[in-house]
Amino acid sequence: MMMFSTENLSALNASVLMSSREIARLTGITHGEVKRLIKSLETAQRLSQPLTINLYEHEGEMRQEFCLNKRDSLLAVARLSPGFTADLLDKWQEREKVAHLPDFTNPAEAARAWAEQFEQRRAAEEQLALSAPKAEFFDRFVEVTDSLGFRQLCKMLKVKEPEFRQFLLERNIMYRDKGTLTPQHHHMQAGYFTLRSGVGENQHAFSQARFTAKGVKWVASLWAGHIATQPKGVAA
Template sequence: MKELILSKETMSSVEIAELTGKEHYNVIRDIRTLLEQGVAALNFEASTYKDANQRDRPCFNLTKKGCLILASGYDAKLREKIIDRWEVLEIEKQKAILSIPNFNNPAEAARAWADQYENNQVLARNNAQKDMLLTEQAPKVLFADAVVASENSILIGRLANVLKQNGIEIGQNRLFKWLRDNGYLCKCGEKYNQPTQTAMELELFEVSYGSIVRADKSINTITTKVTGKGQIYFINKFLKK
């Protein structure tokens, strides 16, 4: 595996793919989804790398905060790998600081120990910020784990229950109204409560067709369901409100 670029303290999306075992294009997709959702772009620097055929391919260089934001959407094991990797490299960096070339020079030794103390303080603050970030993102993390565990689409009523579990007070009827008012579901006509064209292009919903028999008469039914991608999209949208 390639090493982190310690001078800039970033990790490339290629390295994250290698670390987590995910396909690189999937990591790129996840980062672009985060950027579309409005996360700070300064934590995700667009770049390129050379593939096996020496062709330029797109990638991103992520700050530590960017890595933690991205990891919040992955399952617990993958998050742990990314966090552990940062911790290992921070320890290695501290060990490098301890390599003082000349202990016989008191002034040089004093300056080196002062630098070490300052870096230890920075490391402590960074770890505190990491813990705070993970705590703030806990509802989203729990939700993302649930979606990763099951890729099945769910009914809109079930999404309302998931939102409630994440501290968002909204019922099924209010959620339907919100989806209509915000352009995700059609407001009237034969397609009432069915996904709009835009929502379908974003792959937020899927539609299933069926039929029921009543009084010897068959009635066609259309059911709108929220995809796994849609579940992540809407929970993130509500958490930011």
């Protein structure tokens, strides 16, 4: 007899997800904007579980969409357009009526459910194995005791400045203030950045944002996760 644990049931139940494209269609907000908001929630560690990324084809090009569980999708819509929260709940009710756990008294259905779960776990382990070398690289490489400026960090991570700048802006880690990259206030409060002030040769005061040692390790970890989910030839 095939046995299923509570963990098995939870894993199967968690497979009910809603995509960022569905949220975009529901709210009338562009898919790109929805994805940026979800990324910012991930950066702020507000999501209850890691993002699931699916690929889909659009006009002959492979693109990415994010899949969220019920709690995280409601959080995203509440941030994007609160007026659609009730509509989203209706969608979830419809989805939950259709979605159901396998009939574990039926050996054939139970076997299929076990096989699906096994494949999902195997795929997750393969993805983890792919990203592990990158994570190990950053763990070994990111050993700083002093703060670093933007260019110093780019050199250390061996990433092009425009690419890393776009990453920081899209994740809402930093924003442009009169052309200057400026950290979001809550990231300053978290201790990821420090500001260094001084007076230039022209006697004009300046303020430069720098990544603290804590911030370097944090953003390097985010960057490692980002590049691990960017297969070649796939548009974001």
